[in-house]
Amino acid sequence: MSATIIDGKAYAAGLRTRIAEAVADMARQGATPGLAVVIVGEDPASQIYVKNKARQTVEVGMRSFEHVLPASTSEAELLGLVAQLNADPAVDGILVQLPLPKQIDAQKVIEAIDPAKDVDGFHPVNAGKLMTGVPGFVSCTPLGCLLLIQSVRKDIAGLDAVVIGRSNIVGKPMAQLLIGQSCTVTVAHSKTRDLPEVCRRADILVAAVGRPEMVRGDWVKPGAIVIDVGINRVPNLAAGEGKTRVVGDVAYAEAAERASAITPVPGGVGPMTIACLLRNTLQAACIRRGLPMPAVDFAPAA
Ligand SMILES: Nc1nc2c(c(=O)[nH]1)N[C@@H](CN(C=O)c1ccc(C(=O)N[C@@H](CCC(=O)O)C(=O)O)cc1)CN2
Numbered sequence: 001m002s003a004t005i006i007d008g009k010a011y012a013a014g015l016r017t018r019i020a021e022a023v024a025d026m027a028r029q030g031a032t033p034g035l036a037v038v039i040v041g042e043d044p045a046s047q048i049y050v051k052n053k054a055r056q057t058v059e060v061g062m063r064s065f066e067h068v069l070p071a072s073t074s075e076a077e078l079l080g081l082v083a084q085l086n087a088d089p090a091v092d093g094i095l096v097q098l099p100l101p102k103q104i105d106a107q108k109v110i111e112a113i114d115p116a117k118d119v120d121g122f123h124p125v126n127a128g129k130l131m132t133g134v135p136g137f138v139s140c141t142p143l144g145c146l147l148l149i150q151s152v153r154k155d156i157a158g159l160d161a162v163v164i165g166r167s168n169i170v171g172k173p174m175a176q177l178l179i180g181q182s183c184t185v186t187v188a189h190s191k192t193r194d195l196p197e198v199c200r201r202a203d204i205l206v207a208a209v210g211r212p213e214m215v216r217g218d219w220v221k222p223g224a225i226v227i228d229v230g231i232n233r234v235p236n237l238a239a240g241e242g243k244t245r246v247v248g249d250v251a252y253a254e255a256a257e258r259a260s261a262i263t264p265v266p267g268g269v270g271p272m273t274i275a276c277l278l279r280n281t282l283q284a285a286c287i288r289r290g291l292p293m294p295a296v297d298f299a300p301a302a
């Protein structure tokens with residue numbers, strides 16, 4: 001079987017184009033959405049993600065408010081900034097980049113964000129809304145995964161889905177989204193017995209474990225849709241000493257021989273995370289202004 005490669009980079013670019021059109025419409029009515037992004041410390045990967053978020057925010061026509069705080073920032077200082085952003089009418093969405101330095105309790109910070117501005121969808125109010133089927137903000141990476149799945153198969157009702165990983169920001173919301181689409185969902189994790197056999201039952205397999213190429217080709221049911229959330233930096237021996245490359249949680253070449261569709265790494269789920277952040281910011285801006293949310297989540301599959 002030759003798998004369809006699900007091009008997340010192209011899908012994300014299309015989503016951003018539709019968001020930019022919607023933002024231009026809003027701007028004509030004098031209502032430009034604003035996103036505040038907060039980074040604490042100097043984690044190199046986080047710095048790149050935040051820079052990309054700020055750049056793409058401006059590219060779609062939104063206002064970007066970037067707050068760069070030193071690694072020594074106290075929890076109280078960060079909570080003070082969040083309170084200020086909660087009260088700022090120009091700010092529709094607030095994102096605090098994770099991970100945070102050790103002295104700061106990330107959960108406390110997440111819970112301090114106004115749920116109406118929680119465009120990451122991490123606040124327990126939004127997690128609870130997702131769980132109970134009430135509209136709210138959905139965590140960006142799982143939302144991106146669902147849009148990519150629907151780009152190859154729109155109606156997934158009744159399919160068996162296996163999500164490997166049970167984190168609050170990917171595994172759990174991914175499972176909830178798939179339940180919302182009437183899939184039969186299994187959440188697997190480090191204590192799951194006979195994981196390869198569990199995976200072989202999956203019509204949709206989502207890998208979010210953070211272990212390079214853990215999911216082997218023979219774990220994949222023939223014809224399955226495989227979504228790889230992993231971003232793992234491993235040595236690139238062919239390129240020379242000290243060089244690295246990025247691989248997912250799935251052994252891509254092996255899995256692609258059995259899957260009907262598969263996301264690559266890089267260029268699959270990753271680009272969707274930031275595009276969905278902009279989508280959620282548009283949603284926040286529309287709700288706060290009493291406007292309808294434009295239909296930007298185009299899913300081309302039949
Ligand atoms: N507050 C948040 N913190 C973090 C989130 C988040 O959604 N909200 N997610 C991740 C990091 N992240 C965005 O913040 C993110 C990760 C990866 C990508 C991406 O485009 N990846 C590329 C490959 C990148 C590489 O080569 O290293 C890809 O997959 O193509 C975008 C955003 C943790 N923190």
Ligand SMILES: [Mg+2]
Pocket residue numbers: 008228264265266267268269270271
């Ligand atoms: Mg990717």
